[in-house]
Amino acid sequence: MSERKLFGTDGIRGKANAYPMTAEVATALGRAVTHYFQATNPNNAKPIIIVGKDTRLSCYMLEMAFASGVCSQGGEVILTGPLPTPGVAFVTHSMRADAGVMISASHNHFEDNGIKIFDGKGNKLPDSVELELERLVLNPELMPAKFGGLLGNAERLKEVYGRYIVQVKSALGHDYDLDGMRIVLDCANGAGYKVTPMIFQELGAEVFSIGISPNGENINKNVGSLHPEAARAEVLKYRADIGICIDGDGDRVSVIDQEGTMIDGDKLIGLFAKLLLARGELKAGDTVVGTVMSNLGLELYIKSLGLNFYRTKVGDRYIIEYMRANNCILGGEPSGHIIFSRHSTTGDGSLGGLKVIEAMKYFNKSLKELVEEVELFPQFIKNVMVKNKPPLETVKAIEEATKEAERKLDGRGRVLLRYSGTEPLLRVMVEGDNAELVEAECNRLVAVVKKEIG
Structure with a gap:
């Protein structure tokens, strides 16, 4: 497989307004997505592309730039406004669009942003298609320009989130509702700030929400699934049955039990x-x-x-x-x-929260x-900032340290070192049945990684 130049493990991501997360790249990607779906379906000269986003300030820039690219290549853009990633995927399929696009950097700081793409069935694109889109973005001459009546158009679809709300609610077992439940929701000041409380309220719960006042700069800031401390305090304060925290784009969940314990x-x-x-x-x-x-x-x-x-x-x-x-x-x-x-x-994240409640009721x-009854092994995971990402098997000291850790665990645990696909990080994970040994080996590996490539 060719080396990726733009796409990581979850779309394209980086600091907004710095390469590759620039308006210019977004416009080129809009053209590329439109051209790709025109080429794969010659009978569809005007592909429909759904574009959703989270609440980052930079989403305005990237949303308009991507939409411009689609229109310049002859596609039709439907803008949903803030909507969770799973909502964009569902609406893409529900409206029989050719592709869906989510503009978000998920759980990252507001200064970052990203673009992930779905096919017409709401599935993330395979590596082969992402590589073809990269080829088109980096070689724009491969996409013939459109003129006159062949240019595309855009519209903003209001209240589209209603489709997604109905879909998520339908996933709860039909023999249950949330009447009498007290639920704390943390929406991370992100894409789910409006729809997620509505889902749980419409099912009958008494909802206490935080992270529902986005200002463009506070997405994931001390709230959301990666920062559940505020939600934990609210669970204890209101004696809630459960706390449910989603991240900035609403595709992951963290859950807090009634005693304030993170699950x-x-x-x-x-x-x-x-x-x-x-x-x-x-x-x-x-x-x-x-x-x-x-x-x-x-x-x-x-x-x-x-x-x-x-x-x-x-x-x-x-x-x-x-x-x-x-x-x-x-x-x-x-x-x-x-x-x-x-x-x-x-x-x-919203669906995951509902399914936890369904399990409690069932x-x-x-x-x-x-x-x-789900007993987990002691596991330590640490992130190490790295200057570059050489193949780990080529860094002798790291390879030897890894083998030494595996020898000490003696078949009663695992060691895994892997680079982040979206950030300049190496994740070091060690797990086993001896917590003291696992922590010591994780710390030792981290020290070696910092010395060699940190």
Whole structure:
């Protein structure tokens, strides 16, 4: 496979108004997406492209630039305004559009931004298509210019979020509602600031919301799934049954139980596997999908249920690709990207929160009780800033340190070093049944990485 120049593990991402997240690249990408879908369907001269966004200040610039590119190549743009990533994917499929685009940098600081693209069924594009789009962006002469009546147009579709709200609500078991529940929602001042509270309120819950006042610069700032401290305080203050935190683009979830304890994403996946098995949606021998970062304890728990567990590369797109190819209905990452393929083509924080509540009601137990049986191994993950990203097997000191850690774990744990696909980071993960040893080996590896490439 050719080396990627623009796309990372989740679209294109970087500092807004610096290459590659510039208006110029966004315009070229708008042209490329339109040209690609014209070329793959010669009978469709005017592809329909859905464009959603989160609440970053730079979204205005990139939204208009991308839309201009689509129009200049003869496509039709439908602008949704702020809408979670899973909402954009769903609306793209629901409206029978040719492609959908989400402008967001997910959980990153507001100064960053990104662009991720879906096909007409709401699925993230495979590597081969992203590489073709890169080729078009970097070689614009490959896209013949349009003139006169061949140019495209744009419109802003109001109230489109209603379609998404109905879709998410329908995923809750029809024998349940949220009447009498007290729920704290943290919407990260992001794309879900409006729709997520509406979902839970319309199902009957008493909702206490934070992170619903975006100003263009406060997305993910001390709120959201990566910063659940404020939501935890609200759960205790209001004696809520549960706290649900989503991230800036609404595709991941963190959950807090009624005692203020954060629930690990892997524990949630274990809980969901048990729920779907009990409801007959999963059967013995079916596969639940995780990644190389998934905790070994989750794998053992899934297998104890009579299910199989498969690990993909990191990134929900790779989980989804495997799920689609193998007819799996549940997959996810420790970060809270959890995919219920019968309801969504991407991770969905609001949907994940609803499914936790469904499990509480189905088993008639508190969240604390439900997740206790999913016993995870001690796991330490540390991010190291790196100057460059050489293949790790070419850095002798790092390779030797990794082998030494594996020798000490003696088959009772795992070591994984991987570069972030969106940031200049190396993630160091060590897990095993001995917490003291795991922490020591993680710290030792971090020191070696810092010395060699930090």
